[in-house]
Amino acid sequence: MYYEIRKKYLAEAIAWLGYRYWKEGYGKDTIYKFKDTEEFRNALTGLMQLKNQVGKYNN
DSSP: EEEEOOOHHHHHHHHHOOOOOOOOOOSGEEEEEOOOHHHHHHHHHHHHHHHHHHHHHHO
């Protein structure tokens, strides 16, 4: 199973945490795919919590 993300900067932030992604598509249609593991989900949740706490935009 893979988790698909369509936001480039979110994908790059998760990759910076050490999670590898694969790209499919090009331009606006690019999809970033990550292996959907419990560890990945915890990292994604933690990153979203951090964004909500200190991010400039809360959407």
